[in-house]
Structure formats: C-alpha cells, structure tokens
Amino acid sequence: MSEQTQSQEHAAEPATYDVVAAQDRWRKVWDDLNPFEAADDGSRERRYALTMFPYPSGDLHMGHAEVMALHDVIARYWWQRGYDVLNPIGWDSFGLPAENAAIRRDEHPATYTYANIETQAESFRRYGMSFDWSRRLHTSDPEYYRWTQWLFLRFRERGLAYRRSSPVNWCPNDQTVLANEQVVGGMCDRCGAEVTKRELTQWYFKVTDYAQRLLDDMEGLKATWPERVLAMQRNWIGRSEGAHVDFEIEPAGEEPGRTVTVFTTRPDTLYGATFFVVAADAKLAGEICAPEQREAFEAYLAQVRKETDIDRLSSEREKTGVFLGRYAVNPVNGERIPVWAADYVLADYGTGAVMAVPAHDQRDLDFAKAFDLPVRRVVDTGEENPEETFVATAGDGVYVNSDDLDGLTDKASGIAQIVGRLEGEGRGKGAVNFRLRDWLLSRQRFWGCPIPIIHCPTCGEVPVPDDQLPVVLPDLRGADLKPKGTSPLAAAEEWVDVDCPSCGGPAKRDSDTMDTFVDSSWYFLRYCSPDYTEGPFDPEAVRRWMPAHQYVGGVEHAILHLLYSRFFTKVLHDMGMVDFEEPFQALLNQGQVINQGKAMSKSLGNGVNLGDMIDQYGVDAVRLTMVFAGPPEDDIDWADMSPSGSLKFLQRAWRLSGDVTSEPGTPYDGGDVTLRKATHRTLREVEHLVDSHRFNVVVARVMELVNVTRKAIDSGCGPTDPAVREAVEAVAILLSLVAPYTAEEMWSRLGHEPTVAKAGWPTVDEALLVQDSVTAVVQVQGKLRAKLEVGPDISEADLEAMALAEPVIQRALEGKTVRKVIVRAPKLVNIVAG
C-alpha cells in the first residue's frame, strides 16, 4: 500500500490481509500447539475420520485438494463439537508406478517413493490438514508389511490363501499378472496395454467364500453408503440363482462315460436343450474330446488361445466352435445331444459347461444358427416362435414340449417343479452361482510385500515362521529391475536361497510380491495402534475406534479397495480379532475435478497444479472453492470455479473481525436480537448440513451470516453491539472448518488466543430459534391467495378463522362451498372449495 493512500485512510486498517504471511504465521503456531493428536484417553466420545490414504506419485493435484478439503470439514467439525477425533494419514507406498519411475530414473524405488512422501506430507501440512501426524504409516515400511505377511499366513492357515495354476490376466507391458478388477475393458488398468492370458501358478485369496456375506451385509450400509457404490459391488459379486444339472456323457469307443454338471438359471427349459457346450479352454474339453475330433479341436483351441479379451468383448462377433465327437444325455428325457466346444462359454464361470437351450437364450440360438443345430421351443411366451425368427424369448409363458411341465404358465413354478424332480432323482439341485472370482494376489514385481512362503523340494510350501517375519525385501540397489516376466526377486540368489524351516534342506523363497490392495485392506486398523508390536493391531485400540465413523474417498475404489477391505474385516471377525463385520460405517465419495470435459490428468495435459493455485489465491481460497463448488459427490468442472471469488469472500469475512469494537468476553445477552437470531439459526442449520454432507450449503449459510453482520455493522445496531461480536466469532468458528488460516486471523483479531480450531462449537440458544412471527400462506385449491403474519404458536382453529376472514379469501370463495380446510399451523392453510 502506498504512503499516499495510507495517509488517506481514516482507520489505519488495511482492507485485506496478507494471505501468504498468515499462512506462514499460523503454520508455525499450529506446529507448536499440535492440536490434532487424538487423546484416546476416554475423556470424550471418540470419532474416527478416515480418508483414503494417498499413493505417493509426485505432488498433490486438484483431486487431492478436493477430497482433503471435504474430509477436513468433517474432522474439524467433530473437533469443534468436542469429540476426540482420530484423523490419521499414511501412504500406500508400495506399487508399480514407483517401480517404473525408478527404472526410468535408474534409482531404487524406495528413494523415489520416500522423497515423494515427504513432498506430499509437506503439501498436506501447508494445506492445513488437521491430521494426527503421530500415527503416520507407510505400507512399504518393514514394521508395517511384517503384519501384512503375518495376516497372509493366518489367511493361509484358514484355507483362504491358496496357490493354483490357471489362465490369468497378463499385462505384456508391465510384465505382471493382474486381478480381474484391474482389467478394464480388456485393457490394463494402469498402463492401458491389451491384456492377454497366461497359464501360471499364482496365489489367490478365497474371497468367493465370502460372496454371500459381502452381499448380505450391504443391507446395513444402505443408509450411509452411496447407492451407486452398493450397486457396483452388487453387480461385481453378480449373484445368480439357478440349478446344477448332471448330464451323462456317453462312453465312445475306448473313452469311458462320465458325469458333467452344468449351472443354469433356467432349469425349467431343460426340455429345450438341444446341444451341450464346453468352454474350449477348460480342461474338460480336452479330456472328453473324441480321438477323431482331436485334430480339429486342437486347432480350434490354438485359435482361441490367441484371442485377447478385446476380441472376445466385441459383441458383433460370429459364434465359433467345434464338435467334440461325443454325446450327452439329457437327464429329464434321455435324449442324446451333441457336445461342442466353443469360446462363448467361459472356463472360469459356473462349471465351464452349459446346456444349450437355443429357443430361450440368444447366445445359444446364435450358435445353433451358425452350426445348423436344432431349436426347440419349450415356453410359448406369445411372441413369435424363435425356431423361425432366430430371436430367443426369455419371458414367462406356457410350457410346451415339456412333458409334466406342460400347461404351467410361470417360470417360478416351472423351476420349482423341475428342480424338485431333479433333486428327487439325484440328478441335480438348486444352486447359486457368483460372478465374483477369487482374488489373484501375486505379482511378479519387486516393489511390493514379499510373500512369506518357502518352497522346499521335500516339504513343499512352508510358511516362514512368525518369529522370522518380516521377510524384508533385499536391497537390489543398482540391480536390473526391468520386468522380465518373472519376479526380479528370483534373481537375488542370496535372498532366494534359504534353508527350509521345516527340514533344514536347501529351499527357495517365493519370489512374488503381493498386490498392493492387500496392503491397503487393513491400514485403517493399523492406524488405531501404529506402533503395536504384538500383532497387526491392538485389539483394544481397534475396539475403541473402529468401525470408522466416516470414510471419504474417490468412487474409483468403489469395487476394488472397498470390497477387499470388507473381505479382510470379515475374515478378521471370523478369526476373533475384531468384533464388527463392516469396517466403514459411512462412506462419502467425492466427485472428480473435470477440466475441458475430462478428469484432470498429467497425460491429458489438462491438469491444474495445486501449488500454483495456492500461490495465486492462498490455501483457504482453494479449499473454499472446492467445498463451495457443489454437492461433494458431484463432479466439479474447473471452468465453473472461481477461486478469486472465494478469496474476495474470505477478505470480506475477515474485515468483519476488524470492525468489532467490543471487548472479548463481553456477554452477548443484551445484544441486538435480530442479529443474534440470525447467528443461532445459522449455527443450528450448519449442524444439520454438516451431518448430511451438504458442505456447499454450509458455505452459503456462512456467506449469508457475513452479509447480515455487515449490514448490522454499517446500518444496523453498529459495531459496538455485543451481537456483532457474537456473530463474527461464530463466523470465525464456522470458517475454521473450511478456511483455517482466515479463521485463525479473525480469531486473533477478535482478541482470542489460538487456536480457533479448538474454540468449541457455540451453544445454540433454543430461545433464539423461536421466531416472533411467521408468514402463513393461504391457498385456495392449492393456489396462493393471501399471506398472513401470525404468531409462531397460533392454534389451528385460530389460523383457520383468520384465513377464512381474510377479504381476498372471501372473494375467492364467493359462490363456492368450502369442502375441506387443511391447516398446518403456523405456516399454511389450504381451502378446498367447489
């Protein structure tokens, strides 16, 4: 500010505050006060505010800015309400990107990772996050992954971690296997390369054992989790009800007969089965193939193996397959039907074999058409006959050509009858099948948690004894980490070669590492007792804090991380280690920050750098912008944002604090009632708004309070009125949820000691919530006709009488009979007349 303008100012008060200086000043004060460590002493009710821990890739971006701002509103609100808040932070610090970056830069992944963590930690501090830094953890620390390994071994003891050979998703670029969840549209979730299949022996978690419980327990989350997340998990688990039906495969020449079970959701169409299909890449196909068809089958199989998921996903695809030279016998009518191998049947769903009912399943019908196989309608739905139209019908209808089912008219009884019969004859039974597959957890990469298993030629799989955990990653500094299709760990001979813990003979360590989703499936438990050495967590500490009251994070983890964490929690429950079955009581998914129509990202070049925004507008303006942008779960279009508007508002709020002329501690009692009412009404409303996550409306309410306070000072009760002090103090406390630096500036200017973050929520005076008069609306036939000023506790009878006495109403009712009067005192009267 120039000397000239300063000399013209009456009050020597500047019109704005120095954002940068304020950030520097309060950052130091907060570091000294350390106000956000959870006391965990039982003096106050506990609340656990959890935010999805970040992956340490470079510095923070606007996505972090949004989720952190929203999350911090909740945590800071809880502090103000007097709870003991657990608001921890940590890093999901194992993973491929660090490894790839390290290969590019020719340095150790740990160097890159821990440097990024420091950068992000510093940015979070600058951003004013109310984290409890004393509980910070990193999943790549041996003290952490020791317990990841320990948990793996416990899962294995319970039969929930096992090894098997099967075709797996393979990313040729990252040179590692992927879980189903990491394959999106046939592409690698990480690098976008086309995923292929490989036959490999891999570790799995038996998440399918928990499919039904994962589904059922979502009932209890309905009120507090977003419906779309529950819907996604439901889709992913993919429960379907039907039956297992046994078909005999006839002996053929030397080949013996055998029983093959199929899963079907339409056992009632069994009489319409005209052929039988086995997944070409299932073991079964090779086993039952007749010798004279062997050559044709092998050729077909080779062709199928070459296909990528992209090929398979294209919907307009012609059906392909090959006859296996064998016949199956339909258990209900003894009919012989040919057995084919095809790629439209999946080896890893159901039993890898289906009964084909072309009349009532479009895929089977397409196949029948391609190979000129018979079609037989067994349900007449009233639609055109699929035998002629080649359009399968799937609805209810009258059963035909179905022996004892004939004449039934609905699916439910058809299914019940045939399943009953099959069960009676021992040829089938009702069954449930899930789309969910077991979780493939091994990865052929270096920067992950080693699998604590030793392979011994004599003893087989031997777990590393608990007292030898953790199996620490070898220091491969300088070694070649480039992906080669086998884990880089396999090449570290002095690490791999060990004595068998069981027989003492020479053995080798398992050289795969775990999927990083294993690390993140239990970190929220570790936060409760991050230094505990007797187990992954202190059961008592977990009992005190868990389940987390609020989890905040991106919808991109709707399936993967959240499903896995739920699975882990249920297993731990069954092990008796925790006494709850769901880890996250409530879930909030923030939207994405969109720029130029797409989510911000480095590769698209549409990113807006958080540091730049902070330099330009300050931390508080950025936080306020993110919170005010709209409902938290909606996407934010950066083009609609106005951080400069946010800064303008903050300065406007801040100016109020300089106008207050009363002393701190002045009783508010005698203050201007109108302003006091506005203050107390705002506080009460904000309580409800925060609880229902309508943070954008919280900001609007604070703006409103700032506006009326401005008016009160300039043209109302004036700056000396205690109500003004009360209002401005309330504004500071309210702003402390969103704009901590500005709030602290105001609090200090109001004559208080830091920190405003712990000032405490003002007690709402119920008496000040009562309005002197209310505007009652009088409607005739639902249309507004008059407004009345009435007392808030007017009786229904009085209000009705007043309404009917109103001249406007009497005119409107002329020549009509009043049929009904609806009175909702004190707000509304609706007169029905005719």
Next chain:
RNA sequence: GCCCUCGUAUCCCAAUGGCAGAGGAAGAGGUCUUAAAAACCUUUCAGUGUCGGUUCGAGUCCGACCGGGGGCACCA
C-alpha cells in the same frame, strides 16, 4: 441388454410433500475515485427435461419416456 444416478435462471447450485431462490459467478446501473482497481449499494433472469399418476397440495413420491454420467455384460 440389465442395474445405479442426475436433469431448477446465462452458468454453478438452494429449497423436512406446503410462498420455486438461500448463496455464488456472469451481466446491467450506481456511490466513492482525477481515473482505474478494490469496497459498498441497487438490479435483470426460470415455473423445475417430457408425459401421466398419487395427493387438499408435487421440483420433491410413483410409473413411462427423453437426455447426461457411471457400473455390469457371450456370466449360462
């Protein structure tokens, strides 16, 4: 194809089934200023995607459709 979700002013968005507008952005006008910025004041703008139903009363509840976003999908 199945499932979830959203649709209010120029834009972002509010509105326990009860007066459609709280807040912001943009626009217009004004006060202050030599001027501009800042600040302050005033002000314009929709009948809620469409159709139907429930109700005394529907932006809100129900159904169908249209449009946007998302999930699942050769899953038998």
